[in-house]
Amino acid sequence: MVMAVVFAVLLATTKGVESRKAWRENAEGEYLEYCVISCRAKSASLTDFGGVGDGTTSNTKAFQEAITYLSQYESEGGSQLVVPPGKWITGSFNLTSHFTLHLHKDAVLVASQDESEWPVIEPLPSYGRGRDNTEGGRFISLIFGTNLTDVVITDSCTNTRIEDCYIVSGDDCIAVKSGWDEYGIAFRMPTKQLVIRRLTCISPFSAVIALGSEMSGGIQVVRAEDIVAINSESGVRIKTAVGRGGFVKDIYVRGMTMKTMKWAFWMTGNYGCHADNGYDPYALPVIQNINHHEMAAENVTMAAELEGIPGDPFTGICKSNVTITLAKNVKKLPWNCTDVARISSRVVPQPCEALADQVPGSVEACNFPEESLPIDNFQVQVCSYRRKPWR
Numbered sequence: 291m292v293m294a295v296v297f298a299v300l301l302a303t304t305k306g307v308e309s310r311k312a313w314r315e316n317a318e319g320e321y322l323e324y325c326v327i328s329c330r331a332k333s334a335s336l337t338d339f340g341g342v343g344d345g346t347t348s349n350t351k352a353f354q355e356a357i358t359y360l361s362q363y364e365s366e367g368g369s370q371l372v373v374p375p376g377k378w379i380t381g382s383f384n385l386t387s388h389f390t391l392h393l394h395k396d397a398v399l400v401a402s403q404d405e406s407e408w409p410v411i412e413p414l415p416s417y418g419r420g421r422d423n424t425e426g427g428r429f430i431s432l433i434f435g436t437n438l439t440d441v442v443i444t445d446s447c448t449n450t451r452i453e454d455c456y457i458v459s460g461d462d463c464i465a466v467k468s469g470w471d472e473y474g475i476a477f478r479m480p481t482k483q484l485v486i487r488r489l490t491c492i493s494p495f496s497a498v499i500a501l502g503s504e505m506s507g508g509i510q511v512v513r514a515e516d517i518v519a520i521n522s523e524s525g526v527r528i529k530t531a532v533g534r535g536g537f538v539k540d541i542y543v544r545g546m547t548m549k550t551m552k553w554a555f556w557m558t559g560n561y562g563c564h565a566d567n568g569y570d571p572y573a574l575p576v577i578q579n580i581n582h583h584e585m586a587a588e589n590v591t592m593a594a595e596l597e598g599i600p601g602d603p604f605t606g607i608c609k610s611n612v613t614i615t616l617a618k619n620v621k622k623l624p625w626n627c628t629d630v631a632r633i634s635s636r637v638v639p640q641p642c643e644a645l646a647d648q649v650p651g652s653v654e655a656c657n658f659p660e661e662s663l664p665i666d667n668f669q670v671q672v673c674s675y676r677r678k679p680w681r
């Protein structure tokens with residue numbers, strides 16, 4: 291899940307730059323002008339290492355060899371690996387520091403279906419075990435790295451910007467996490483100051499942006515704006531449980547359009563699923579100051595399912611200027627709220643009593659903060675790369 295975010299950010303570098311018209315490349319991926327934090331001293335193409343983008347050849351070795359070779363430039367100006375147009379089948383590969391993975395706009399990474407290409411590695415200290423492996427270890431991610439510096443994400447998730455992404459996912463489009471139960475509480479590393487902008491998401495079985503359920507290190511200051519969701523299960527979703535501890539605080543969402551959704555809003559304090567039996571049943575998560583402003587949703591089966599924790603209510607839940615059009619023939623109650631509290635304003639259809647309209651008619655409520663975060667103003671440099679022709 292953590293790597294899903296990393297991957298999205300890498301994609302964001304190419305797409306984000308495109309939108310500012312400072313990113314160009316030729317159809318073959320042999321010439322490239324691009325924006326990054328700093329220009330890289332060495333660039334190479336995956337094809338230099340025997341990569342074949344034909345949709346059938348495995349490129350695991352090519353990726354691993356390319357990055358092993360490029361890692362020697364870590365302390366000598368950094369490096370970049372260019373993946374030209376094609377369908378590149380690969381198992382897991384590890385990144386290196388001061389490194390850019392550039393995917394051509396017509397390059398598709400296809401995860402290998404060969405299980406032997408997915409080794410089980412040590413669990414994250416903040417997790418105890420992998421979510422998909424009860425044996426103790428965890429399956430390695432498609433794109434993996436530890437202790438890296440300057441790989442677009444420069445600090446493993448403080449000051450991260452994900453922008454101009456189009457994601458179709460069988461799970462959440464973006465999943466924000468920070469550790470699992472007693473392991474995450476002990477590790478104490480929150481995900482903070484995350485900015486998500488101009489995201490289009492199709493997530494038929496999950497959320498557009500999921501916060502949790504492993505949030506035991508805390509998630510604080512997430513700002514999401516200009517989001518389009520199509521045929522998705524839920525919008526910005528909070529998942530947590532007794533035993534998680536931690537917090538999800540100061541979340542602001544503005545400008546979201548949703549079409550064909552199961553739930554426009556969904557929060558769960560009953561997500562269950564623990565790393566092991568060592569979790570603390572008294573470790574209650576704090577869910578506070580969650581704001582949604584300017585949202586329009588059409589063809590929605592249920593407006594909201596908001597389920598806090600008995601004795602530990604979710605507070606400061608604010609929704610303003612929200613219009614939800616329910617699907618035809620929907621009979622269920624549009625809002626279902628338990629153990630949630632505080633204001634809402636200008637919401638159609640009328641929300642549950644717990645979110646009573648305490649600021650009638652106010653358009654100020656739930657407003658996005660005006661002051662910018664450091665990552666908002668981060669400037670990137672323009673660099674170029676030309677692949678040498680074969681001799």
Ligand SMILES: *[C@@H]1O[C@H](CO)[C@@H](O)[C@H](O)[C@H]1NC(C)=O
Pocket residue numbers: 354383384411434436
């Ligand atoms: C990638 O890193 C993991 C964890 O450090 C390690 O177990 C694995 O062997 C590495 N893979 C390669 C191909 O170097």
Ligand SMILES: *[C@@H]1O[C@H](CO)[C@@H](O)[C@H](O)[C@H]1NC(C)=O
Pocket residue numbers: 436437
């Ligand atoms: C990562 O860095 C920490 C702190 O420097 C170190 O303790 C740990 O062994 C490193 N992990 C890996 C996989 O290199």
Ligand SMILES: *[C@@H]1O[C@H](CO)[C@@H](O)[C@H](O)[C@H]1NC(C)=O
Pocket residue numbers: 550551589591617
């Ligand atoms: C509304 O949503 C349902 C699924 O809940 C879908 O089958 C239908 O095509 C949608 N209608 C429109 C007009 O998008």
Ligand SMILES: *[C@@H]1O[C@H](CO)[C@@H](O)[C@H](O)[C@H]1NC(C)=O
Pocket residue numbers: 584585586611653
């Ligand atoms: C309400 O939100 C819509 C977008 O959903 C926006 O076009 C409109 O300007 C907003 N109105 C106010 C009063 O903020």
Ligand SMILES: *[C@@H]1O[C@H](CO)[C@@H](O)[C@H](O)[C@H]1NC(C)=O
Pocket residue numbers: 596597622623626627628
């Ligand atoms: C409302 O939510 C509660 C849990 O908070 C659940 O038990 C109940 O089934 C829900 N009702 C409907 C109609 O979805």
